Amino acid sequence: MRNLYIHVPFCAGKCDYCAFYSEPVPDAAMIRLWLDRILFQLEENASRLKNAETVYFGGGTPSLLPDDVLKRLFAAVHEAAPVAAEVSIEANPFTVTQEKAAVLTSFANRVTLGIQSFEPDLLSAVGRREHAGPGPEEAVRNLREAGLRSLGLDLMYALPGETPDLWRRDLEHALELNPEHISAYSVTPEPGTPFARRVAGRQEDDALSEAMWEQAGAVLGTAGLPRYEISNYARPGFESRHNFNVWHGQTYLGLGPAACSFDGNDRWTQVSDLRSWLDGAPPEVDRILRRARLGEILMMGLRTVRGWTRREFEVAAGGNWEAFSEQLNELAERGLVTLTTDTIAPTERGLAFWNDVAESLVFAP
Numbered sequence: 459m460r461n462l463y464i465h466v467p468f469c470a471g472k473c474d475y476c477a478f479y480s481e482p483v484p485d486a487a488m489i490r491l492w493l494d495r496i497l498f499q500l501e502e503n504a505s506r507l508k509n510a511e512t513v514y515f516g517g518g519t520p521s522l523l524p525d526d527v528l529k530r531l532f533a534a535v536h537e538a539a540p541v542a543a544e545v546s547i548e549a550n551p552f553t554v555t556q557e558k559a560a561v562l563t564s565f566a567n568r569v570t571l572g573i574q575s576f577e578p579d580l581l582s583a584v585g586r587r588e589h590a591g592p593g594p595e596e597a598v599r600n601l602r603e604a605g606l607r608s609l610g611l612d613l614m615y616a617l618p619g620e621t622p623d624l625w626r627r628d629l630e631h632a633l634e635l636n637p638e639h640i641s642a643y644s645v646t647p648e649p650g651t652p653f654a655r656r657v658a659g660r661q662e663d664d665a666l667s668e669a670m671w672e673q674a675g676a677v678l679g680t681a682g683l684p685r686y687e688i689s690n691y692a693r694p695g696f697e698s699r700h701n702f703n704v705w706h707g708q709t710y711l712g713l714g715p716a717a718c719s720f721d722g723n724d725r726w727t728q729v730s731d732l733r734s735w736l737d738g739a740p741p742e743v744d745r746i747l748r749r750a751r752l753g754e755i756l757m758m759g760l761r762t763v764r765g766w767t768r769r770e771f772e773v774a775a776g777g778n779w780e781a782f783s784e785q786l787n788e789l790a791e792r793g794l795v796t797l798t799t800d801t802i803a804p805t806e807r808g809l810a811f812w813n814d815v816a817e818s819l820v821f822a823p
């Protein structure tokens with residue numbers, strides 16, 4: 459397994475728009491049980507992880523874990539995946555005190571702060587609660603003082619009531635914090651969330667959302683963080699290697715409830731329930747036929763601006779893209795991809811309408 463993902467399913471509350479699996483306000487006993495099982499699974503999988511290149515702690519809110527839990531977790535991951543060159547962790551600014559920043563940066567060399575927006579009204583419109591603790595500026599200062607070189611900020615746009623001017627303000631505010639990486643996703647009413655219920659029946663303004671996506675590309679590109687994937691922007695050399703690997707068909711092992719894994723043939727997903735996962739509920743296995751797998755790997759790589767070289771695709775997918783020639787030529791005619799003998803890459807339009815690219819490759823006969 460070339461990449462390791464650990465899902466930390468704990469948050470300080472539940473945001474109204476969130477469809478990720480997490481337990482709001484966990485107690486210490488629950489965290490201990492989760493840790494014990496993760497430590498056990500790391501030991502169990504150590505031989506598969508010895509060459510893992512990247513580790514990613516996602517959630518949930520990994521930085522909510524107590525310092526002693528983080529230290530034990532980091533030591534166990536280091537033992538299981540000793541050569542991982544990139545270690546990323548997601549953090550919520552309010553948890554990043556000086557002490558926490560020191561613990562996080564003792565192992566992680568990338569920290570991503572979940573900011574979403576600097577505008578309190580926009581945050582409350584999607585039910586993201588404020589918590590006592592450091593704000594974004596202080597969290598960034600603490601991380602930099604602890605020696606962090608690769609800082610990421612997560613933003614959301616197309617929030618209810620947000621205008622292009624407010625979005626520009628958020629982007630500029632984010633740039634003032636000097637991050638190496640920014641992720642920016644439009645808010646989506648995920649089925650079953652309180653936010654989706656609140657906006658049910660309202661027409662989504664796709665044109666506004668598309669305009670904000672273009673605005674992000676222009677503002678961040680001018681500031682030296684060009685787009686390298688549909689929703690991700692980075693200073694050259696600071697792209698997320700973990701995500702890049704996953705988008706390019708590499709294997710990954712996901713530990714923790716709701717975590718996904720891919721071994722090059724099959725994909726499996728752990729149960730999205732902490733108690734069932736602790737009880738050893740089996741994962742849901744998705745056996746993918748060879749042609750479908752080639753189509754999936756091809757479309758995921760086309761999320762990135764770089765796309766594929768023929769050689770990279772053949773190594774990652776174990777097959778060539780000729781089986782999709784008809785679909786690829788049609789996508790090229792529609793201006794969604796550019797094709798040469800040795801490369802395929804999405805156009806800007808192909809990134810904006812990636813769903814059309816994906817549909818064409820996944821549902822290819």
Ligand code: SF4
Nearest residue numbers: 469472473476517518
């Ligand atoms: S902090 Fe993140 S993972 Fe937790 S509920 Fe909010 S959006 Fe979801």
